[in-house]
Amino acid sequence: MKAVTWHGRNDIRTTEVPDARIEDERDVVIRVTASGICGSDLHIMTGAAPAMRHGDVIGHEPMGVVEEVGSAVTRLAKGDRVVVPFTLACGRCFFCASTRFSLCDNTNPNAEMAQKQMGHTPSGMLGYTHMLGGYAGGQAEALRVPFADRTGPIKVPEDLSDDRVVLLSDIFPTGYMAAENCDIQEGETVAVWGCGPVAQFVMQSAWMLGAGRVIAIDRVPERLEMARTHGRAETIDFSQEDVYERLQEMTGGRGPDCCVDGVGAENHAGGLVADTLEDAKTALHLGSDRPNVLNEIIRCCRKGGKVSCPGVYFGKVDLAWGAAMNKGLQFKMGQTHVQRYLEPLMQKVVDGEIDPSFVITHHASLDEAPAAYDRFKNKTDGCIKVVLTP
Incomplete structure (x- = not known):
């Protein structure tokens, strides 16, 4: 499948990578329909974020349509249209129980790396360095979403466009x-x-x-x-x-x-x-x-x-x-406890209290992503927010 990948400081490319697939019974795989470029993605682009590796798939503001469902996932079904929070949460630990989802104890497989730097590990995150799990990101044609059985993706009302809800993945809750x-x-x-x-x-x-x-x-x-x-x-x-x-x-x-x-x-x-x-x-x-x-x-x-x-x-x-x-x-x-805010902020969109799409100034395809990153970084052409549309 096609994805946006990191290859060193200021070297963002669109490349072919292995297809996203179910790896655990708690996973779902989505076909990505929209994925934002975040300001914190620029930290990755410029080499400021630690523990990146050549060829990592980046991006943590995705939404799409569920294509595959792990055997332990009952809250979602194939064909559901969903928005995906960038923080990963198990839904079972001390921190998840108190809705501090970005501090989850159980979603960073590289917890020891983070502990050496910070004393404790935050949650794993999509598309954001190996210190935070090394998970593939959502600037791709498809995305594996772990820990989808209790927390994570929520369904999107059919009458809401992608542009109105995709930013619930990160920057509106943040x-x-x-x-x-x-x-x-x-x-x-x-x-x-x-x-x-x-x-x-x-x-x-x-x-x-x-x-x-x-x-x-x-x-x-x-x-x-x-x-x-x-x-x-x-x-x-x-x-x-x-x-x-x-x-x-x-x-x-x-x-x-x-x-x-x-x-x-x-x-x-x-x-x-x-x-x-x-x-x-x-x-x-x-x-x-x-x-x-x-x-x-x-x-x-x-x-x-x-x-x-x-x-x-x-x-x-x-x-x-x-x-x-x-x-x-x-x-x-702190990092955002996105799962805490998804439902109430979605309701504000449904009720017409806010239309988050006002911030989106540019759309681009995956092939256009490297140029879109440069435009976003350099703030040219009036660029404030880019959404990629695979």
Whole structure:
């Protein structure tokens, strides 16, 4: 079958790989009908994500039609149209029982590798490094989905298009959980660093959860415009004005109540010199996680404020921890417990409360994927979100 594969730093190809097949009684195999390119896929593309191997199939935002069903799976049947969460969950362990699905104990076959790096392993994830299981991803004609018997894919109402539901696989739940982690009180000000796809859903979700004001920070004109029009946000272009000074002015010197890092490891808030140094570190495998956004958030957030971090990081970050401690900041972060949010967010789509497809600017075939990755990475042609259609 055809799939999008990784072959080294900035080397994404469309190649032929072995067909997806049932490997365990708890598996299903789906024929992929849509699969997003995520901002965190760019970390893979640029070599920032550890434990990738030549020829790995990537992608973790898939949906499609069930083609094969393992003998232990009774909740799905051949022909069901489903959306697939990127986090894998057994549905049986301590963490799954408390709906913290991205911390599942039993879905990472390479748990020892993750334990050496982190102390404990998070859940396995589709298409995202061997440290998190080495599972083939969903930018392919077909996908094996493990642990589908209790949690995982959910059925899609037939009257909803792929574009309206495919983003439930990751970025809509990720944005919602990021906003939820802010514990937004009615009328509070939420500042969001980044106006990429996840950040757009942070803004949408902040309004759903009672925010009184949303401020969005970026430097890409079309992303800032989407934040203004769809996200109803006030905006700051960090290439044109000082973010700290502007936020102080906008909040009467207090700072935002809630701050969200919607960018992650490869952010570019440090200026040209800092960005060039960080690019060199990545190229030389000396590190990839940039502290710029998190340190700016620590400086900008009001005393006693709340910091949420859905942005992906991989290693050590040099943080202004003394300032965070003395300001009494509260931090919440983590990979998304997607299974917790699938049903309620699907219902919001069904009820017409939100149409997530607003963020999709480009579609491409699998053969066009390498060019689509370049367009997404370089933010050309107004590209904010790409969905691949095998």
